[in-house]
Amino acid sequence: MIIDCPYCESKVDADEKGNVSFDTDGLVPHSKFSLVECKICHQALLGYTELIQVGPDEWDWDNLERYWPKKENTVDREIPEIARVSLIEAVICFKAKAFSACAVMCGRAIEGVCKHHHTKARSLAGGLKELKQQGIIDSRIYEWGEALRTARNLGAHASTEKVSMDDAKDLLDFCTAICEYVFVLNVKFERFKARKTQD
Template sequence: MSFVVGPFVALCDICQKPCLATVHGSYLEPDDENGPERYLRLASCQECGRGILLTQGVEETMDSRELTPPAVAWPDTTGSVGARVPAPLRREYEQARTCYQARAYTAVAVMVRRTLEGVCAEEGVKRRTLRQSLDTLQEDGKIDKRLVEWAAELRVLGNEGAHYTGSQVSPEDARDALNLAQAFLDYMYTFSTQFEEFKSRRAKRHRKES
C-alpha cells in the first residue's frame, strides 16, 4: 500500500494555495457501522504551521489492499458523504473533492457528472442519455422533481467541463456542484434509508401495541 509518511503537497485553507505539509502521526480508523476503514494522518503546513488532517481510504482487490489518493479531510472546504453511500460512488465523489482541493475546477464538474452516472448505474438505470436516466429515476419514485432539477444543472455543468469551449468552470460553480452532489447522494442513500428504517420501527411498534 502507498502510505503518505513524508512531506506531501496539500491545499492549505489558510495559505489558500498548495503547500508542503509534514506528517506528525497516523491512526487506522476501523471498518464499522460508522464508515469504511481508512487512515487518518495529522500534518501541518510548512508555511503557516496550521494543522491539516489527511485521509486515505482502503480498497480491497483480489490480490492486495490499496490506499486511495490522499485527500484533506480538515479543514473541510467541502462536505463528505455518508457511509451508507455505495463505495464506488464515494470514490467518484472523493475524486471530485480531490480535484477541488487541487483547484482543478473543470475536472470537478466532470467528476460530479460521473458521480451522477454512477448513481443511475447503481440503481440499474441505463438510458441513452443521462437526462433520460434521471427522468427514469423520478418515474420510479427514487428521486423527486427538485433532485432531478439539481442533477440536470450538474449534468449541464459536467458537459461544459468535458468539452473544450475556451472557458473554465469557476471556483464558485465547482463548490456548488460538490455541495449539490453531496446533498444528492445523502438524500438517495442516507436520508431515504434512515426514513425507511424509522417507518419500519414505528410499524413494528404499532403491531406490538395492537
C-alpha cells in the same frame, strides 16, 4: 460494534466502554451515543447508533456513525462504491482548484447513482429522468441533477469556458446532497417508518 476508525483508516471492531441512550420508549432505548475503544489501535472513539430490525422480531444496534474524532472526509461510507469513488475524487479536485475536473467527477458520481439503480438510458439526462420516474428522486433533486449535468458538459468538453470556483462548490454540494438523499436519508427514513409501525 463496528465503527470507522480514523487512525486505522478502516472499519474496525470496537469494545463499548460506556453509553448514553435516549429516545426511550417505555423501557427500550432506540438510539445511543457510545464511547468505544478500537480493538486494533486502542484509541477512544465516540459514535452514534440506532436500533434496527434484523429479523421478524429481532432488533440490533446498527454500525456506529462516528462523531468524534470529527470526520475530515464528508463522503459518507453508506454511499456505494460506484458513486463514492467519483465523489471523493470530486472533493480532491476541488481542493486542488481543478474546478472543471471537479464538475466532471460530480457528473460521474451521478452516473454511478444511475448505474446502481440499473437505469436503461445511456445518457445521464435519460438516467436522471428514469430515477425520477422510479420515484428514487423527487422533482427538486431532479432539477439539481439537471443543473449538474449541464455544468458537467461544460467541464467535460474542450472549450475556453471555465467552471468557476463558486459553480464547482455548488455542484459538489448538489452532488453530495443527491448521493446522501438517495443512499443515506432514504434508508434512514425507511428505518424510521419501520420503527413507527412497530410501536
